[in-house]
Amino acid sequence: MTSNKSILGNSGATIVGCGLNVSRASNVIIRNLTFRDWNDDAINVQYSTRVWIDHNTFSNGYDGVVDIKRASDYVTVSWNRVFSHNKVMLLGHSDDNGAEDRGHLRVTYHHNYFDGTTQRHPRVRFGKVVHVYNNYYRSVSSYGVASTVEAGVLVEGNYFENTGDPYHCGEGGSPAGSLAARNNYSTGSGAGQTCGSVGGVPYSYSLDTPANVKSIVTGGAGAGKISV
Numbered sequence: 092m093t094s095n096k097s098i099l100g101n102s103g104a105t106i107v108g109c110g111l112n113v114s115r116a117s118n119v120i121i122r123n124l125t126f127r128d129w130n131d132d133a134i135n136v137q138y139s140t141r142v143w144i145d146h147n148t149f150s151n152g153y154d155g156v157v158d159i160k161r162a163s164d165y166v167t168v169s170w171n172r173v174f175s176h177n178k179v180m181l182l183g184h185s186d187d188n189g190a191e192d193r194g195h196l197r198v199t200y201h202h203n204y205f206d207g208t209t210q211r212h213p214r215v216r217f218g219k220v221v222h223v224y225n226n227y228y229r230s231v232s233s234y235g236v237a238s239t240v241e242a243g244v245l246v247e248g249n250y251f252e253n254t255g256d257p258y259h260c261g262e263g264g265s266p267a268g269s270l271a272a273r274n275n276y277s278t279g280s281g282a283g284q285t286c287g288s289v290g291g292v293p294y295s296y297s298l299d300t301p302a303n304v305k306s307i308v309t310g311g312a313g314a315g316k317i318s319v
Contacts, residue, residue, distance in 0.1 A: 092119055099319040100124040106133075110152075113139045120145070125314045127151050137161040144168045148314040150175045155211070160184040164195040172313035174206040183216025186240050186265050192217035193241070201225050201296075202304075204312035209233045214262055219243030219269075220290050225299050227308040228254045228280075235283075237261070242268030243289040250304035251280040260286035276301035 092098070092113045097120035105125040110133040113119050122145045126133040129152040136142055136159040149156045149171065156173050158181040159166055173179055180200070183192050196218030203226045205212050210233040215221050217240055224247040228235050235251065236258040238244040244258075251257040257280050260267035269287030299307055310316075 092116055094118055098124065100314060101319065102315065110134055113142055115139060117141050122146050123314050123317055123319050129153060132158045136163050136166060138163060140164045142166045144171065146170045146314060146317045149173045152176055154178055155181050158184065159196065159198055161188070162191040162195045164197050166198045168198065168200045168203065170202045170312045170316070172204040172206060173208050177209040179205065179208050179211045180213035181211050182213045182218050182221060186216065189217055189241065197221070202308050202312060204308045205229065205231055212236055214239065215242040215244050215268065216240040216265065217242055220245055220292055222247070222292050224248045225304050227305050228252065228257065230254065234259060238268035238270035239265035240268055244268065244270045245289050245292060246270060246272040246275060248274045248298045248301045248304065250301055251275060251277045252305065253279040255281045257281055257283040259284040274301055276304065
């Protein structure tokens, strides 16, 4: 996708067996699409800014759902539903890419529905402040959010249900970043791990009551839940 472009799916619009590459672009919107069985990433964002990924549905792909990397900045991932999938959302692809990524990878994830998925919701390197708020995590089997390698992640106002490891510091061979958690709602889930300090969010926003996030997100997330 090139700059100043929007893909807005009509009812039932579906991409099967492949995905979208947003590279060296700015002002891009991807909304109201269903992705399944992709052969690499469903949406790959690199060297790009001002990208909005909203109200899409993803399932049964090969690699990442939405992977954001290589100095990308000012990205919002909102109101998406993901199910029947392992590696969900990666932010920063390598521990060795700090020269490009420091000072970038500022991303917001809100009102997404992680429905029985496995890991990376998101897994973060370098980005700060990364704001993860008002998402619904249902029966996530490995972990929810991981902060690694100089990242600063704020996990706020989410609803964790039957998720043993909602958030933690470090992942695999990657060292811990910083992670702050506040006002999250939990049922049948682990306590989560925080570490270090995280700066303030540089914008105003309205936070839904965490106990209401499950009903709000299940009622509104995914393709087909908006008019285009």
